[in-house]
Amino acid sequence: MKKIIAGLLVAVSMLTFGCSGRNAEFGVVDMKQVETEAPVVKNTKEDVTKQMTDLKAQMDKxxxxxxxxxxxxxxxxxxxxxxxxxxxxQNKLKASLDTALNQVAKEKNLGAIMIKEAVPQGGTDVTKEVIAKMQ
Structure with missing residues (x-):
């Protein structure tokens, strides 16, 4: 079911970009790789863990x-x-990802960047560039 929805999303995106005169080139990003390699994700997880530990200690007290x-x-x-x-x-990570995606799309002149798992084939892999731009 997810693959069907993802396929439809890709088809609609391609039609939209193709019909509007925009660049039909698109990028793909591997979100699993972003989650494991982006320093901002690691730092945010560590910060949340520390805050939760401190919060739990304060609550226990x-x-x-x-x-x-x-x-x-x-x-x-x-x-x-x-x-x-x-x-x-979550808001911090989303803002970082959105900014990175927009910058990479603009630099590479891509009409869209989609999640790699949702695209059966094609697209320019921009995962490394997105990871580098996430702050």
């Missing part, structure tokens, strides 16, 4: 001697803080 409703309220507050940390990290 605040929970000492508390039970019932008080403990539930504290756990809820820290859960919200944890979600905020994760959300900020």
């Amino acid at each position: 605040d929970m000492e001697g508390k039970n019932g409703e008080e403990a539930a309220k504290i756990a809820e507050d820290y859960g919200a803080k944890a979600k905020l940390i994760q959300s900020e990290a």
